[in-house]
Amino acid sequence: MNLTIYHLTKCSTCKKAIAALKEARHELTLVDVREDGVPREALEQLEAAVGYERLANRASMTWRGLSEADKQDFDREKALALIAEHPSLMKRPAIIAGDDIYVGWTKSVQAALL
Numbered sequence: 784m785n786l787t788i789y790h791l792t793k794c795s796t797c798k799k800a801i802a803a804l805k806e807a808r809h810e811l812t813l814v815d816v817r818e819d820g821v822p823r824e825a826l827e828q829l830e831a832a833v834g835y836e837r838l839a840n841r842a843s844m845t846w847r848g849l850s851e852a853d854k855q856d857f858d859r860e861k862a863l864a865l866i867a868e869h870p871s872l873m874k875r876p877a878i879i880a881g882d883d884i885y886v887g888w889t890k891s892v893q894a895a896l897l
Contacts, residue, residue, distance in 0.1 A: 785810040786896070789825070789877040791817055800876045800888040807897045816870035826863055829877050832884035835862035840874040 786809050790797035804811060814821070821829075830838050839862045840846060846854075849872075853865060866873045878885040878896070885892040 784880060785812060787812045787814065787825075787879040789814045789816050789821055789829075789873065790875050791815060791871060794875055796888050797876045800878075803893065803897055809896070816873060816875070821866065821870050821873065823863075823867065825879070826866060826873075828879065829873075829884060829886065830859065830863060833886050835859045837886060838862065838874060838877070839866060839872055843872060845869050845872040 786804060788797075788801060788804070788811055790801065790813060792815050801811065801813065814825075835858070839857075849865070849869070853861075874886045876886075876888060878892070880896065883895070885895065
């Protein structure tokens with residue numbers, strides 16, 4: 784199966800996920816969110832599947848670096864705009880596997896893909 788993986792090259796969790804998925808013989812299309820950004824269509828697809836609250840990583844250094852104005856009144860439109868502007872705010876890896884979408888590298892994601 785071909786998987787599209789939105790990741791950060793230097794993210795250790797993303798590295799582990801990519802290595803495990805390669806070992807499981809998946810075909811991977813890798814998109815570095817910092818280098819390549821996240822196309823609006825993909826961002827909306829990810830958000831529709833998991834919700835903006837789960838898609839935005841509020842534990843990230845990127846979130847901590849945002850202004851208080853950016854953090855206030857956080858809703859879907861603000862989340863999508865902030866992730867588009869600061870792609871590293873998106874929880875990673877985000878994986879599109881056909882009609883299935885996964886965010887993060889949890890045990891349940893691993894069980895589904897490995």
